[in-house]
Amino acid sequence: MPSLQSVISCLSDYDPGALPVAQANQIIGELVEPVRGTEQVALRAALDRVLAEDVISRLDVPAHDNSAMDGYAFASSELAVGGNVALAVVGSAFAGAACEQAVARGQAARIMTGAIMPAGCDTVIPQEFVDVEGELIRFDAKAVRAGDNRRLRGEDLAIGQPALAAGRILQPADLGLLASLGVAEVKVRRRLRVAFFSTGDELRSIGEPLDAGCVYDSNRYTLHGMLRRMNVDLIDMGVVHDDPAALEAALRSACENADAVITSGGVSVGEADYTKQIMAQLGDVTFWKIAMRPGRPMAFGRIASHGHEALLFGLPGNPVAVMVTFYHFVRAALHRQMGAKVAPLPLxxxxxxxxxxxxxxxxxxxxxxxxxxxxxxxxxxxxxxxxxxxxxxxxxxxxxxxxxxxxxxxxxxxxxxxxxxxxxx
CATH class of the missing domain: 2.40.340.10 (MoeA, C-terminal, domain IV)
Structure with a gap:
């Protein structure tokens, strides 16, 4: 795993006092590595989990050529005569069963959506385009083309075809796709563990009296909400006051129990020097003034304690700046750490x-x-x-x-x- 300083040393125009957003994201992207742990989970428990390996189709979906409509199946050669086509109806095909009656020239079979196409039939005309006269149907040859309304075997997925790629965050449609392949369990990356806390003597938790000059801590609630949407395991460590020993203890505890640590406050110019000193002494950490608004001050790197290592994101203290820096730096980094392959959101x-x-x-x-x-x-x-x-x-x-x-x-x-x-x- 590369060190932060080795990544930074490769950038000729690196300036931590005026760092462009794109360059900050480049540095973060090069330093972050995915977690390695995986687990097998039942399909119903796999929503929003990160797929750990490619899923290869073990069957053809659909398993047979079948009808995409309720109507009548026949051979497309019947259309060659043009004009008004008349066919005798010989049997029916329902979903889950094949048509037992052979369909010969001049004949058609009643067929339902999802039913297997009868042998010799390659086209389905929807029932609304047909006039029924006893056991005979009539329709205009121009109402349908050869091969219409037929789903081919393996059209969705063929045996041996990749169904889902590793790194995908599983969505409801993916669960249905896996179910259609008969997959009951999938291998996913283990959940990321993220610890977070706010810093500052002026902060109070909800329920505490609000003394003069104090404010309720909103950052932990926005962070909690943003992280919950990412389906990670949360460790809410509350408010850590401006005390060197308390801050060091909190960072060590967070590092020993989480893969990533997010703090808010304590990284701006003019804030207590010991905050930066403790962060730096615990690992490979840099402090940036990013060329952005809001959210200029930010700390980033790795910290370690008793053999455990975690990513560190030291975010600003202002509430909007916390959200902006989270969405434009932390979110992508956590996705990468989760092993998720997520495309940038479009503009x-x-x-x-x-x-x-x-x-x-x-x-x-x-x-x-x-x-x-x-x-x-x-x-x-x-x-x-x-x-x-x-x-x-x-x-x-x-x-x-x-x-x-x-x-x-x-x-x-x-x-x-x-x-x-x-x-x-």
Missing amino acids: MRVRSAQAIRKKPGRTEYQRGILAPAPEGGWQVSITGQQGSGVLRSMSEANCFIVLGHEQGMVAAGDEVEVMLFDGLM
Whole structure:
């Protein structure tokens, strides 16, 4: 596993005092390795787990050519005559059973959705396109083409074909796909263990009296919610006050019991030096001022205690900055540590409903509301005050307005990039 310093040494333009977002993510990506433990779980327990190995189809799905519609099966050669086709109905095919009667030239079989295609039949005409006259059906040859409404054997999956790739976070459709292959259990990566706590003498937990100058700790609740969505095992360590011994004990305990440790507060300029000193003395840690807004200060690296090692993410203390840095740095790193292969979320380009102030040289994540524009299409507007302490700006938003590193002022009507919260949160 590479050291943090070896990764950083390869970057000629590395500046921890003004680190671009892309470079921070590059460093994190190169340092993070997936956990190795795996386990077998029942299919019903596999939702949102990370698949540990490729799943190869052991059967053809479907197992036979079958009908995709309720209608009548016949040989497509009957269409060659054109015009009005008349066929005698000889037997029926139902789902789960084959048609026992042979279908000869000039004949058709009544067939239901999912039923095996009778021998010699390759086409199904839906029942609504057919006139029934006793044991005879009539239809226009132009109403159907050869091979219509027939699902081929192995069309979904063929024997030996990869069904799902390792690293996939299993979704409901995946469970159904595995069930269709007769898979009862799957091998998944073990759940990631993540410890988190807040730092600061001014913080109080809910239920404690709120003294003058103190605030309730919201960061642990947003972190708890964001981590729960990632299906990891959580270790909530509460609030750690500004005491060197308490902080060291908390970091050691977190490191010995978790794969990753997330703290909020204590990494900004002007905060207690011992916070950074203790983080650094426990491992390979760097402290960044990232060229972004909100969320400039951040610590990242590995810490170790009594033979145990964990990733460390030291996030800012302001509530919005905690969420922004989590979504744009920590989330991807934890996915990688889980062994999950997750594509970056797409960015949409839409019109800005208003002017937005922006300085080149940093990436900004404004909180926005994406809505239909009066003239058609989509537009986005900011949620009001964008301060890193205004948590309401996140609660009211449905997207990030992502203003790139080199971008300057935005005029009303200009196109901007947005990242939807749907799929992120």
